Amino acid sequence: WWRVVTASGRLVPGLENEQTRLLRAEGVTITNGRVAPTSS
Incomplete structure (x- = not known):
């Protein structure tokens, strides 16, 4: 998994559905098919 x-x-x-599920499981926010920017 990349x-x-x-x-x-x-x-x-x-791969949007699978990728959304996996990224969300890792705590990544997905909004409108994109990874939401984070404040670092």
Whole structure:
């Protein structure tokens, strides 16, 4: 399982559902098919 998203933060086409589930399980926020920016 690779945590790869496009440069714009979009999830990999064709794997959106699985990737959303896995990233959310790790605590990553997904909004409108994109990884939500974090404040670091």
